[in-house]
Amino acid sequence: MKLCVVGTMLLLASALSAAFAQESAPPPAPAPAPELRLLNDFAAPPFASLDGIKRVGFEVDLAEALGKELGRPVHWTQMIFNLASFASALRAKTADAAMSSISITPEREKDFLFTRPYFRSSLALATHRDVDYSRTTFKTGLDGYRVGVLRRTTGEEWARKNLKATRVTYDSPERLARALNNKVIGYLLLDQDILAGARARGAYKFKIVETGLSSEDYGIAVSPGNQELADRLDAALEKLDASGVYDEIYNTWFGRRSDLPPYKRLYRR
Secondary structure: OHHHHHHHHHHHHHHHHHHHHHHHOOOOOOOOOOOEEEEEOOOEOOOEEEEOOEEEOHHHHHHHHHHHHHOOOEEEEEOOOOHHHHHHHHHOOOOOEEOOOOEOOOOHHHOOEEOOOOEEEEEEEEEEOOOOOOHHHHHOOOOOOEEEEEOOOHHHHHHHHHOOOEEEEEOOHHHHHHHHHOOOOOEEEEEHHHHHHHHHHOOOOEEEEEOOOOEEEEOOEEOOOOHHHHHHHHHHHHHHHHHOHHHHHHHHHHOOOOOOOOOOOOOOO
């Protein structure tokens, strides 16, 4: 009988010990938040560029703020600006979104689902600062001149529709500006804020001669089937705007404050 009681007590002690061990053990660590995987060419300061190995720019800071709002660390992948490549990466789910100064257009909405716009710019025309520029030249469509544009961009499309000049395409703003600096081309057409950033750095000898040629709204591009992420990014952008964080980031890179651009009717969303 005594052996039975002792055995029972030992079993009870063992159970209590196991229960105590479970209660005192630290809880399992929560699973890390999924990364927000973004694509950018890092070739268009002041929006995104590389300073040594450091990523800098308006889009970099805004993306980090969005990631913080969503509770997701940001992971960047550098990819040459090519909308077909961006779309392929999103379809293959090797990236969640492309945030690379992508203008929202009805044509592009066939391949991407865009967030609300996060920046408004416009196309501008520049020429070498030694050129004696006349608006008459522009009014005649720059006929007889070579105009540099970025390949597969709204600038290239605008030049095709509105200019008589010979179009010369480049794959980065840097090469485009270098071609103008070396007078390989007579003019270049590019987003005004990218041009202004290049001029501010003083590396190139050009002057901006025409502005406001076409209004451009940049949006974050996600896969057409990823409505949930687009909605979350929209909500995060609006929170950053309401809290003043967006204004501060904008002011850091452009020396002035600005609210988020409003939607246009042409947007499907």
